Amino acid sequence: MSNPTAAMIVIGDEILSGRTQDTNSNHLAQQLTLMGVDLEEIRVVSDDEAQIIDAVNTLRMKYTNVFTSGGIGPTHDDITADCIAKAFDVSIDVRADARAALAKNYKSPDIELTETRLRMARIPDGADLIDNPVSKAPGFSMENVHVMAGVPTIFRAMLAGLLPKLTSGKEVLSKTVSLKMKEGDIAKQLGVIAKNHPDTSIGSYPYYDNGAFGCNLVIRSPNATRVSEVAALIRKTFLKD
Amino acid sequence: MSNPTAAMIVIGDEILSGRTQDTNSNHLAQQLTLMGVDLEEIRVVSDDEAQIIDAVNTLRMKYTNVFTSGGIGPTHDDITADCIAKAFDVSIDVRADARAALAKNYKSPDIELTETRLRMARIPDGADLIDNPVSKAPGFSMENVHVMAGVPTIFRAMLAGLLPKLTSGKEVLSKTVSLKMKEGDIAKQLGVIAKNHPDTSIGSYPYYDNGAFGCNLVIRSPNATRVSEVAALIRKTFLKD
Structure with a gap:
């Protein structure tokens, strides 16, 4: 059986103006990977009603879970709920x-x-509350859509309470082999290895650091033995001493 | 006349697994803000053909510019071009x-x-090349879709060459007023100020740091005088000493 899936919607003009670097989606991605839920899409949208509703309705039909962050405070620009x-x-x-x-x-x-603070107690009919141990104002789950705060400390605290309640899948395990080689020098052989091992996913992530090129090869599969076998094969192929 | 708009598509399983924190979209957002192009949406998608094509075709119809990062190297998982x-x-x-x-x-x-390296010279018919001063393998612009590398150093170098060629808008100016107050204590008055100044956008971004709550109020408008006036009004309203 395949893993449950997920999408994330990050709500906030401050991300789109570049003022703030979103870190909530990276945290969510790491947590979901650990519990075997496949995060398949992230969208960052502005504090705009039509855009938020469109993203929510598109993604909740498509994925097992949708997580949102941002826009549930007491001010005029908090329109998520x-x-x-x-x-x-x-x-x-x-x-x-x-x-x-x-x-x-x-x-x-x-x-x-x-009256203003009570805005934070406005909850859509039929939703379940998500506990907020930091500042008390709750998030909520409306069917498969989980609505949380944007402040990273609060987002993480809400998520920690929510995730154990969701259906988990088979954790995808990974090993990384780091090579101080250009991708162009390994691509052909790596392509053959990838083709011969369709049950593992092999990603190549190049980097450029202080004038030197390299790449990290990440082997992923729910099967630990397969991950180790393919990692060993890659090491044997490219690290020849 | 309203500003040109933009969307970003970040392509890569490594972002969705949480292994890598995307920083390219934040860099792009900052650069676009400076030149008066409104970034209205960011999507992170996996290395999946159907998902990439769907995002490209949806967003290129909707926005003036679409920028992509990732997936243009020589390896088997590079399928963006x-x-x-x-x-x-x-x-x-x-x-x-x-x-x-x-x-x-x-x-x-x-x-x-x-042959493998030549994969990086495969360019869709009709596209213009984007210079890559770091590792030479070019990006390209296909109509309003600008395709760049995922490695941050290279993404930034490509973007620096590309942006001066695009149509700019009126830079949106901003001022930030930092308050060591809870949003709930300012929300009502702030809502009135926002309502009375529809030509400026006022965002409230709460934070929680070492047990203390506060918020940054960001006033944005292409009109510098209006930004200053509203910032002064906010200071006068909430900083009463």
Whole structure:
């Protein structure tokens, strides 16, 4: 049986303007790899209703899981929760369980839970809350769409609570063989090895560092023995001493 | 007149497995912001023909420019050039100008330009070459799709040569006001300011650092005076000493 799949939607103008480097998708990718869920696509979209809804509706039909980061705070540019409600055509309002979770963050919830802050307790109808141990304002899962905060500390904390609840697959194992050789010097033989081992995936990732070319060959498969065999063959082929 | 737009397609399994953190899209975003081109979407896709072709054909119809990184080396997993040819329904073959560019990288081109290396001189029919001052193997522009290498040093060098040839827009200027306040404490007033200044975009980017919450408010507009006015108003509203 093939592994569950996933896509990520990073929401935020600050990524697209280059002001902020997104690190949430890299963290998610690493975590999913460990649990055997194949991340197949990442999209970064702006704080734009039509674009968010389109990405959510396209990807939730296509993949087992969709993860989003960003746009669930209390300010005017936080529109993710409303977009999810529209994407699923359900209503959205302040919900008692979300309000109770949020209230834990304040000493005097009756005073401090202003109308603005209560925006963070607005949850689309039918969604399950995702715990936020850092700042309490919850994320939520609406069917297969998991909506989390953009602040990396909070995103990671939410994800740590969420992932054990999702269906895992067979972890894809990998070995890396590093060569101080140009890709052009190995490509032909490597192509033959790849063709002869269709049950493993072999990626070649070139680098250029201080005037020297090299490449990392990454052998991937859920089968540890096959990974080791192909890695050994690659070493034998290109590291001849 | 509104600014030219752009999308980025990052091609590579290594990003989706979490092995590599993509930095090319952040670099591109910063460069485009400086020249007034609005980056509106980033997609990361795997080394998969159908997925690459679909992303290219969707995005090239939608945006002024599409930039790609990755998958133009000599190895078996480098399929970007072929995918672009298929996306545009044109033929692809080794081209004399690309071969000549590539030959500059070798002392004895007749010997060293192996069949495998010549894969890097395969250019879709009708494309213009993009210079590669680092390792010579060229990128190319096919209509509004600009195809570049994934290795960051090479991506940046190619981009530096390409961007001056593209149509620029009005640079979007920005000012950032940093507040050591929770978003919930400013959201209401900030919403009013945003509503009263529809010609500027105001983003609120929360952070959480060593147990303390804060947010950066970024005011953006092509009009420097408006940016300064709104930044001053925000400072006056929230920094009251």
